[in-house]
Amino acid sequence: MTNSLLAAFVVILRRDLTLALRTRSEIANPLLFFVIVISLFPLAVSPEPKVLQTLAPGVIWVAALLATMLSLDSIFRSDFEDGALEQMLLSPHSTSILVLAKVLAHWLVTGVPLILLSPLLGVLLNLPTEAMPALLATLALGTPVLSLVGAIGVALTVGLRRGGVLLSLLVLPLYIPVLIFASNAIATAGAGLEIRGQLYFLAALLALALTLSPFATAAALRISLR
Amino acid sequence: MKPANAPAREGLEVRNLSCSREDRQLFSDLDFSLKPGMALQIEGPNGSGKTTLLRILCGLRLADEGSIYWNSLDTLEHRSEYLAELAYIGHNHGVKGELTPLENLRVARALGGGQGGLGEDEALEKVGLFGFEDVPSRTLSAGQRRRVALARLLINPVPLWILDEPFTAIDIQGQSQIEAMITHHVLDGGMAVLTSHHPLDLSADHLSSVNLAS
Numbered sequence: 001m002t003n004s005l006l007a008a009f010v011v012i013l014r015r016d017l018t019l020a021l022r023t024r025s026e027i028a029n030p031l032l033f034f035v036i037v038i039s040l041f042p043l044a045v046s047p048e049p050k051v052l053q054t055l056a057p058g059v060i061w062v063a064a065l066l067a068t069m070l071s072l073d074s075i076f077r078s079d080f081e082d083g084a085l086e087q088m089l090l091s092p093h094s095t096s097i098l099v100l101a102k103v104l105a106h107w108l109v110t111g112v113p114l115i116l117l118s119p120l121l122g123v124l125l126n127l128p129t130e131a132m133p134a135l136l137a138t139l140a141l142g143t144p145v146l147s148l149v150g151a152i153g154v155a156l157t158v159g160l161r162r163g164g165v166l167l168s169l170l171v172l173p174l175y176i177p178v179l180i181f182a183s184n185a186i187a188t189a190g191a192g193l194e195i196r197g198q199l200y201f202l203a204a205l206l207a208l209a210l211t212l213s214p215f216a217t218a219a220a221l222r223i224s225l226r
Numbered sequence: 227m228k229p230a231n232a233p234a235r236e237g238l239e240v241r242n243l244s245c246s247r248e249d250r251q252l253f254s255d256l257d258f259s260l261k262p263g264m265a266l267q268i269e270g271p272n273g274s275g276k277t278t279l280l281r282i283l284c285g286l287r288l289a290d291e292g293s294i295y296w297n298s299l300d301t302l303e304h305r306s307e308y309l310a311e312l313a314y315i316g317h318n319h320g321v322k323g324e325l326t327p328l329e330n331l332r333v334a335r336a337l338g339g340g341q342g343g344l345g346e347d348e349a350l351e352k353v354g355l356f357g358f359e360d361v362p363s364r365t366l367s368a369g370q371r372r373r374v375a376l377a378r379l380l381i382n383p384v385p386l387w388i389l390d391e392p393f394t395a396i397d398i399q400g401q402s403q404i405e406a407m408i409t410h411h412v413l414d415g416g417m418a419v420l421t422s423h424h425p426l427d428l429s430a431d432h433l434s435s436v437n438l439a440s
Contacts, residue, residue, distance in 0.1 A: 012333070015322075018325065022362075081318070082321070083316055084320035091309065093337065
C-alpha cells in the first residue's frame with residue numbers, strides 16, 4: 001500500500017506538471033505579473049537608489065504574494081470542472097497525500113520561477129548584495145507556505161461561482177505573517193544584521209503548513225464537492 | 227426476506243436512504259440491495275435524483291438519512307476499503323483534454339484500487355479507440371472521450387461499477403460494445419449500478435431496478 005501511495009503521489013505530480021507545461025499561460029502569467037509590477041516601481045516612485053533600496057524588500061514580497069494569489073485558482077479549478085477531482089476523492093489512496101502532490105506541482109510551477117528570477121529583480125531595485133541570500137532564503141521558505149495555505153482557500157471556494165473575492169479575503173490574512181517576517185528579514189540583512197530569528201519563524205510556519213494544510217485541504221474539497 | 231439487522235454478507239445494501247435538495251424531497255426510505263452477478267438500473271424522470279443517488283452511493287455526497295453497507299460494513303466507517311472496490315463514472319467523467327488517452331489511463335491506474343487489469347493499450351482497443359492513444363483528448367469527440375473514461379473500468383478491475391448515463395454521446399456500435407462490457411462484468415460476478423434509458427440485455431435474474439418516481 002505505501003508503495004502504491006508513493007506511485008500515486010509521483011503520477012499526480014507528473015500529471016500536474018505536464019498539464020502546466022501544456023497550458024503554458026499557467027506558468028507565464030504569474031511570473032509576468034511579478035516582473036511587471038516590480039519593474040514599474042522605479043518608473044512610478046523614483047529611480048533614486050536610496051529610495052528603491054528601502055522599498056525593495058516590501059515590493060518584491062508583495063508582488064510575489066499577489067502573483068501567487070493570481071495563480072491559486074488553477075490548483076483545483078479545471079479538475080473540479082471536468083470531474084477529475086471526483087476521481088481523486090474516490091481513490092482509495094489518502095486524499096491529503098494526493099493534495100500534497102498537487103500543491104507541490106503548483107509550487108514548482110509558480111514558486112520556483114519566482115525564486116529563480118528574484119535576484120535579477122533585486123538588482124533592478126538596487127537591493128544591497130548582502131541582502132540577496134536573505135531574499136532567496138525567505139522566498140524559498142515563504143512561497144511553499146503561500147501555496148499550501150492558498151490550497152485550503154481554493155478548496156473551500158472552488159464550488160462557488162464567484163469565489164475569487166472570497167478567496168482573497170480568506171487567504172490574505174493568513175499570508176500577512178509570512179509577508180511581515182520575510183520583508184523584515186531582507187531589510188534587516190541589508191543593514192548587515194542577524195536574521196536567524198526571522199528565518200526560524202518562516203521555517204516554523206512552513207513546517208506547520210506542510211503538516212496541517214493537506215488535511216484541511218482534503219476536508220475542504222470533500223465539502224465543496226457535496 | 228432479509229434479516230432485520232444484519233446487512234447482506236456480500237454486495238451492496240442500502241437502507242432507509244433519504245435525500246432532499248433545496249426543500250424538495252428527492253427520495254425517502256429507499257431500500258435496495260445488490261448481490262454479485264446483478265445489475266441495478268435506476269429509473270426515473272429528469273430531476274428525480276438519479277445522479278444524486280449515485281453520488282451518495284459512492285460517498286461523494288452525504289444522505290440526509292439512512293446507511294449504505296458494502297459487504298456488511300458501513301461504508302462511511304470503512305471508506306477506503308469501500309473505495310478500493312468501486313469505480314464511478316459520472317456525468318463529468320474527468321478525462322483531461324490536455325492529456326492523451328494513454329496518459330489519462332496511466333493516471334487512473336495509479337489512482338485506482340484494482341490490481342491486474344488490462345494494459346492501457348489493450349483497454350483502449352476494447353473500447354474502440356485503437357489508433358487514438360497519443361492524440362490530445364480534447365481533439366476527440368464527446369463520445370470518444372466518454373469511451374476513454376469507460377476504459378478506466380478495464381484497467382482497474384473492481385467489483386462495483388457505478389455509472390451515470392454511460393451511453394451518452396456514444397454511437398450505436400459503441401453502445402453495444404459498452405453494453406457487452408457491462409453484461410460481461412455482471413455475468414462474471416461483478417455488480418453494476420447505472421442510470422440509463424438504454425435497456426440492458428440481461429435476464430431478469432441478473433437485473434433489478436429502482437424507480438425514483440414512485
